[in-house]
Amino acid sequence: MPAKQTPPDQYKPDPRFKIAHKEALIGVALAIFNFIWWYGFAYGLGSRPPEEYTYILGLPDWFFYSCVVGFILMSVIVIIITKYVLKEVPLDADPYADPNVTPKEESPTK
Amino acid sequence: MNIQVIIPLVIFLIAIFAIGFIASKQMTSTGGFLQEYFLGGRELGGFVLAMTMVATYGSASSFLGGPGTAYTVGFGWILLAMTQVVTGYFVLLILGKKFAILGRKYNAVTMIDFLKARYNSPAVAILSAIAIIIFLFSAMTAQWVGGGRLIESLTGLQYTTALFIFAISVLVYVTIGGFRAVALTDAVQGAIMVVGTLILLIGVIIAGGGVPAIMQDLLNENPRLVTPFGADGTLTAAYVSSFWILVGVGVVGLPQMAIRAMSYKSSRAMHRALVIGTIVTGFIMLNMHLIGVFARPVMPGIDVGDKVIPLIALEVLPPWLAGIVLAAPMAAIMSTVDSLLLLVSSAIVKDVYLNFIKPEASEKRVKIMSFGVTGILGIIVFLLALQPPDLLIFLNLFAFGGLEAAFIWPIVLGLYWKYGNKHGAILSMITGIASYIAIHFYNASYGNLLGVHTVTIPVVLSLIAYIIGSLAIQRKAFRF
Numbered sequence: 001m002p003a004k005q006t007p008p009d010q011y012k013p014d015p016r017f018k019i020a021h022k023e024a025l026i027g028v029a030l031a032i033f034n035f036i037w038w039y040g041f042a043y044g045l046g047s048r049p050p051e052e053y054t055y056i057l058g059l060p061d062w063f064f065y066s067c068v069v070g071f072i073l074m075s076v077i078v079i080i081i082t083k084y085v086l087k088e089v090p091l092d093a094d095p096y097a098d099p100n101v102t103p104k105e106e107s108p109t110k
Numbered sequence: 111m112n113i114q115v116i117i118p119l120v121i122f123l124i125a126i127f128a129i130g131f132i133a134s135k136q137m138t139s140t141g142g143f144l145q146e147y148f149l150g151g152r153e154l155g156g157f158v159l160a161m162t163m164v165a166t167y168g169s170a171s172s173f174l175g176g177p178g179t180a181y182t183v184g185f186g187w188i189l190l191a192m193t194q195v196v197t198g199y200f201v202l203l204i205l206g207k208k209f210a211i212l213g214r215k216y217n218a219v220t221m222i223d224f225l226k227a228r229y230n231s232p233a234v235a236i237l238s239a240i241a242i243i244i245f246l247f248s249a250m251t252a253q254w255v256g257g258g259r260l261i262e263s264l265t266g267l268q269y270t271t272a273l274f275i276f277a278i279s280v281l282v283y284v285t286i287g288g289f290r291a292v293a294l295t296d297a298v299q300g301a302i303m304v305v306g307t308l309i310l311l312i313g314v315i316i317a318g319g320g321v322p323a324i325m326q327d328l329l330n331e332n333p334r335l336v337t338p339f340g341a342d343g344t345l346t347a348a349y350v351s352s353f354w355i356l357v358g359v360g361v362v363g364l365p366q367m368a369i370r371a372m373s374y375k376s377s378r379a380m381h382r383a384l385v386i387g388t389i390v391t392g393f394i395m396l397n398m399h400l401i402g403v404f405a406r407p408v409m410p411g412i413d414v415g416d417k418v419i420p421l422i423a424l425e426v427l428p429p430w431l432a433g434i435v436l437a438a439p440m441a442a443i444m445s446t447v448d449s450l451l452l453l454v455s456s457a458i459v460k461d462v463y464l465n466f467i468k469p470e471a472s473e474k475r476v477k478i479m480s481f482g483v484t485g486i487l488g489i490i491v492f493l494l495a496l497q498p499p500d501l502l503i504f505l506n507l508f509a510f511g512g513l514e515a516a517f518i519w520p521i522v523l524g525l526y527w528k529y530g531n532k533h534g535a536i537l538s539m540i541t542g543i544a545s546y547i548a549i550h551f552y553n554a555s556y557g558n559l560l561g562v563h564t565v566t567i568p569v570v571l572s573l574i575a576y577i578i579g580s581l582a583i584q585r586k587a588f589r590f
Contacts, residue, residue: 013589020206021208021526023206023207026203027199027203027204027206030199030200031196031354031358034195034196035354038192039351043338043347046189046339047338050334055322058320058321059325060325063189067188067189067192067396070192070195071192071393071396074195075388075389075392078384078385078388079385082384082385086381088376088377088381089377090377091211091376091377
């Protein structure tokens with residue numbers, strides 16, 4: 001029963017927030033993916049008895065995939081996402097300066 | 111006392127002083143004193159921002175305690191430490207642009223400014239200020255003890271003298287230079303941490319005769335050292351996974367991290383910080399803890415975990431190089447305490463004094479107050495660190511987990527959920543802190559509840575409290 005607060009024409013959310021919300025969701029998705037990778041390899045491979053471990057670059061396989069590859073993979077994904085997905089927005093420009101939007105708040109006096 | 115070890119450390123301290131003075135020269139620029147002193151004028155670039163986050167977050171525990179535990183427990187502890195990779199990108203992506211935009215819009219200088227504007231409630235502000243002052247003050251004192259002990263063990267000076275040297279160095283550059291000095295020194299300290307970690311890792315591997323040889327030694331000693339379950343098999347998957355909350359995603363709720371998400375210059379700086387922060391955090395955590403495990407066959411029989419890194423550095427490196435490398439844990443400790451010092455003093459000056467005691471104070475008065483409070487706080491911490499009272503040690507136990515349980519939902523849901531309101535925030539903070547303390551005692555006497563770290567359940571409870579409080583009392587959408 002969310003009561004209507006204000007007529008929609010009186011309040012326009014900052015358009016930059018849409019971008020910000022999407023990027024926050026990307027952060028959550030990355031963390032979930034990171035967790036599954038980390039957990040899957042660590043306990044998937046690591047639960048065998050130690051005699052069955054194989055060694056990659058001298059490190060136990062579960063550790064190599066979970067922590068070393070996992071870290072490198074996350075770094076690469078973060079680089080790609082930062083480069084191609086995240087959008088640059090001004091952080092302090094007045095969003096109501098857009099002439100198409102009726103200013104509803106007094107612009108900041110500086 | 112080893113003069114070759116001390117010279118690099120002294121050079122390091124002098125460099126840190128120099129940065130403090132340079133930063134104080136820059137302070138006269140635009141934007142008003144408060145913004146400048148407590149936020150560096152919101153002008154941090156990507157590299158400095160990333161390094162100040164890593165350095166502030168990477169405290170004594172990442173450089174001394176953590177590797178020391180890895181020495182005892184084995185690979186399971188590195189697995190646990192790697193949960194921190196997520197903080198590198200998570201904090202900046204979650205708080206991200208929205209926190210920075212709103213921070214500027216509300217003209218917020220502290221995290222409490224943001225909470226106060228978002229929830230429009232003095233009660234929220236007071237409650238937050240109390241939590242920050244009490245918890246961070248105790249956390250800070252514990253770090254100072256660590257700094258003093260480190261200098262003591264390296265130089266052979268008395269603890270009091272060592273602590274004095276440490277205190278003076280931190281106080282001078284923080285008091286004079288403010289946030290900008292802290293961020294700049296953090297950048298230098300972060301770089302030292304990266305280089306120091308790499309050198310030490312190489313040194314340990316050489317001393318141990320290569321990774322396969324070290325591995326074989328570990329297997330011969332106790333095969334469990336190379337499993338994810340710890341030397342005595344007690345590290346359960348649930349317990350290790352719950353560290354994702356304590357040192358990973360929950361870090362969003364720490365005021366010293368949140369404040370950094372307000373201080374960047376542009377979204378480009380934030381993007382760069384995301385990449386650099388992720389890589390540097392992962393690199394330091396992985397290698398520092400590997401050093402801890404690898405040190406075991408090289409130097410068996412170290413009892414005190416905190417001494418593993420200093421001892422192994424002195425063992426495997428030439429003295430002058432050990433001096434440079436051991437500046438890394440020094441750097442980690444200093445860069446954590448300087449941020450905490452500034453945060454507590456901003457809570458007192460900005461959030462308590464200017465909000466509730468004297469809102470009309472003049473710029474000049476605020477300036478004197480800021481320098482004064484920062485300096486006095488430092489002196490009090492020094493005196494307490496000489497002989498830490500039990501109460502402080504007790505409070506320090508709660509510091510980070512307690513702050514996370516208190517603040518994570520008021521910040522995150524305050525940013526992203528329009529129905530969040532002051533009732534939810536207050537209820538969530540009280541529930542978070544109270545349940546954290548209660549579960550701490552429960553876990554201390556009966557073992558971990560549900561097998562997870564203490565912070566996990568309070569974070570869930572405070573989420574429920576936030577939602578109930580927001581929806582049950584006065585449900586009303588907030589307009590950003």
